[in-house]
Amino acid sequence: MVMIMPVNNVEIICVGNELLIGKTLNTNAHWLAKRITTLGLKVRRITVVGDDLEEIASAVKETIKRKPCFVVVTGGLGPTFDDKTLEGVALGLNRSLQENKEALEMIKAKYEEYVAEGRMEKYEMTPHRVKMARLPEGAEPLPNPVGTAPGVILKHECVKMVMLPGVPEEMKAIFEESVAKMLQEIAGGLTFYEASLEVRNLPESELAPILDEAMHDNPYVYIKSHPKASEKTHHIELHFSTTSEDSHVAKQRIGRALLQISEMIKRKGGKIRPKKT
Amino acid sequence: MVMIMPVNNVEIICVGNELLIGKTLNTNAHWLAKRITTLGLKVRRITVVGDDLEEIASAVKETIKRKPCFVVVTGGLGPTFDDKTLEGVALGLNRSLQENKEALEMIKAKYEEYVAEGRMEKYEMTPHRVKMARLPEGAEPLPNPVGTAPGVILKHECVKMVMLPGVPEEMKAIFEESVAKMLQEIAGGLTFYEASLEVRNLPESELAPILDEAMHDNPYVYIKSHPKASEKTHHIELHFSTTSEDSHVAKQRIGRALLQISEMIKRKGGKIRPKKT
Numbered sequence: 001m002v003m004i005m006p007v008n009n010v011e012i013i014c015v016g017n018e019l020l021i022g023k024t025l026n027t028n029a030h031w032l033a034k035r036i037t038t039l040g041l042k043v044r045r046i047t048v049v050g051d052d053l054e055e056i057a058s059a060v061k062e063t064i065k066r067k068p069c070f071v072v073v074t075g076g077l078g079p080t081f082d083d084k085t086l087e088g089v090a091l092g093l094n095r096s097l098q099e100n101k102e103a104l105e106m107i108k109a110k111y112e113e114y115v116a117e118g119r120m121e122k123y124e125m126t127p128h129r130v131k132m133a134r135l136p137e138g139a140e141p142l143p144n145p146v147g148t149a150p151g152v153i154l155k156h157e158c159v160k161m162v163m164l165p166g167v168p169e170e171m172k173a174i175f176e177e178s179v180a181k182m183l184q185e186i187a188g189g190l191t192f193y194e195a196s197l198e199v200r201n202l203p204e205s206e207l208a209p210i211l212d213e214a215m216h217d218n219p220y221v222y223i224k225s226h227p228k229a230s231e232k233t234h235h236i237e238l239h240f241s242t243t244s245e246d247s248h249v250a251k252q253r254i255g256r257a258l259l260q261i262s263e264m265i266k267r268k269g270g271k272i273r274p275k276k277t
Numbered sequence: 278m279v280m281i282m283p284v285n286n287v288e289i290i291c292v293g294n295e296l297l298i299g300k301t302l303n304t305n306a307h308w309l310a311k312r313i314t315t316l317g318l319k320v321r322r323i324t325v326v327g328d329d330l331e332e333i334a335s336a337v338k339e340t341i342k343r344k345p346c347f348v349v350v351t352g353g354l355g356p357t358f359d360d361k362t363l364e365g366v367a368l369g370l371n372r373s374l375q376e377n378k379e380a381l382e383m384i385k386a387k388y389e390e391y392v393a394e395g396r397m398e399k400y401e402m403t404p405h406r407v408k409m410a411r412l413p414e415g416a417e418p419l420p421n422p423v424g425t426a427p428g429v430i431l432k433h434e435c436v437k438m439v440m441l442p443g444v445p446e447e448m449k450a451i452f453e454e455s456v457a458k459m460l461q462e463i464a465g466g467l468t469f470y471e472a473s474l475e476v477r478n479l480p481e482s483e484l485a486p487i488l489d490e491a492m493h494d495n496p497y498v499y500i501k502s503h504p505k506a507s508e509k510t511h512h513i514e515l516h517f518s519t520t521s522e523d524s525h526v527a528k529q530r531i532g533r534a535l536l537q538i539s540e541m542i543k544r545k546g547g548k549i550r551p552k553k554t
Contacts, residue, residue, distance in 0.1 A: 017499070020314075020322075021310060021314040023311070023471075025303075025304065026302075029325070030301075031299065034298065037297075037299055038299075045297075046324070046325035047322065047324055048322065048323035048324075079485045080485045080488055081492065119511070120480065126486070169506060205406045205425070209403070212358055226295060
């Protein structure tokens, strides 16, 4: 079976004890995975580690070894003791941490803005605030349009890495302003297309051979069944996806697979209806 | 700073392309992380990979190398071509896949039940159905109270691994029926306690030195600040947690830390109120 997917792998690393104790649902990974996929790239792995220097460093080392073209790290860029991402990344890449002048200026400008807006009376560049400007050697800051801590970008061998804050609105803002266009450039015009079908009245185990046949006949379309509950309820979502440089080709591919599978399902007594993705 | 956490590490591996394309929010990892933490164990890492044999195998190999005491794998146990978890685990552990008699009986019993309930007319043990009974050598099935595919348990060197389906209700049912008691036994009476405080009127960067002091004075309590939005809004949740064999001791520890930090925050002009966790 031929499985066509863009070769440009991206990995996501999420940092935060709150994710490992089940306090916070990882909506950041979900949002990033969807955005990166839509931009035409393939997310190969998501790794979640705690606020621990060694854990962050080892996740970074292992990720780099797999040679993705791009790595997005979220969480742990703020001013408190448990914001250890930049130090962990530096350790993982065997670089020193250095106070970055541009980052420091960005942070100062933010506090000046807060004072001007009356949100703070005055401000001082305390060690905790300066910490947000201590970047791995060779890294550069990315402006944060909605918060204080800048994003960070660096290149390691052939891998580009960006570090984004964990607060979702800040993560998204920096991604949209600075990261999306870099990814788009790497994808080089590839885009991701998807469609869904709701199947009822057929257990997943009877759908299985139909899927095999449709996948065989539609090598450029990935078709995955998602049981919406346990098998006995016979309620399944079929998800179709493909990646292409040509939107017309992509739609045609998915349309053909949809048609073929719909007919096979009906012949087996299954009921179908299109589903909004 | 002393950070007391149970030494019994658990890792979670989630398998599914739908998680990597951002189609599905990983509520399974969230639920598992919370349950495992509540049972007194520490989740060290969560790894998400796609429905790919090599990816599953390499995630398993890397996880085993970190020597957790327990690994929970979810997703990919069903009858379709993309349910590759058991094959991937076998590959990662260098074991063969073998048809397991007990698992086959469990699956047959399920289909007989579906026929008896009138959900299916008849059933045949097709290759796709038998596939759910092909387990890594030495593994044993765990009954699935609400679905068809059994869970699977095996031991590799000192690591216990369970494989659970990706359908949330099936995953939870097998976990509660068969896995929770194993984890409880490993935890040996340890339990996790937490509390939260809502802080307003103080930017996170001014809270940072207060946290340092409170963490220093309360070495058994982990205190983490969660900005609820960007720093300028001054809205932060402070989360306190500890793990102990004695609930009285745990509550006392957290109570002491809460009191100290509340006083320090008020002195700086911050406003606090308790928050339900």
